[in-house]
Amino acid sequence: MKKIILLLLCTLHSFASDPITIDSLFKRQLGLRSISTLEYISSGNTDFYKTYPYVSAYNDGKNYTDNRQLSLRQTLVYSLHKSFDLSLSARGSYVSSDYRTVTGARATSDTLEFNSFNLGFIYTTSSIRDFIPQFSFDFSLFDRIKMLDEKKNFTAKSASLQFALKRYTDPLVAM
Secondary structure: OHHHHHHHHHHHHHOOOOOOOHHHHOOOOOOEEEEEEEEEEEOOOOEEEEOOOOOEEEEOOOOEEEEEEEEEEEEEEEEEEOOEEEEEEEEEEEEEEEEEOOOOOEEEEEEEEEEEEEEEEEEEOOOEOOEEEEEEEEEEEEEEEEEOOEEEEEOOOOEEEEEEEEEOOOHHHHO
16 A cells, blocks of 8 residues: 555656746746737727737728727747747637717627637747847738728738847846
């Protein structure tokens, strides 16, 4: 019985994650990681907003009074090397738009759709003093845009390249 309990404890311990500490938050992670992002955006005007890969606004051409958007983006990041990661991202959204009809009555239109599918990479170089340079590239394999009640699908039409100098400091030491 003691051997079974010891084996069970060893098995449970081998599947446990690292303890969450200041150091483990900024530790380089290898393997497959998943990032889920849930966003709620309410414009209060005729514009729609998009936040990935950069913040942008566009107008559908209708005279909306408010646009509410709930988006779910799922990103999978896989480390191929200690400085090179591949990323795969998909986004879907639920949009509820209020508008006035020709007669002046208020109406609402609701849509649920798959918006985008992106492929990218993240390259992190060795540190320069306290800064860590990082390049990220994101390529849109699929994008769907709705304009004047028509949906248009774009394939391989946009890309994003970003550069960042990241710096991680221990807040306990920096005081």
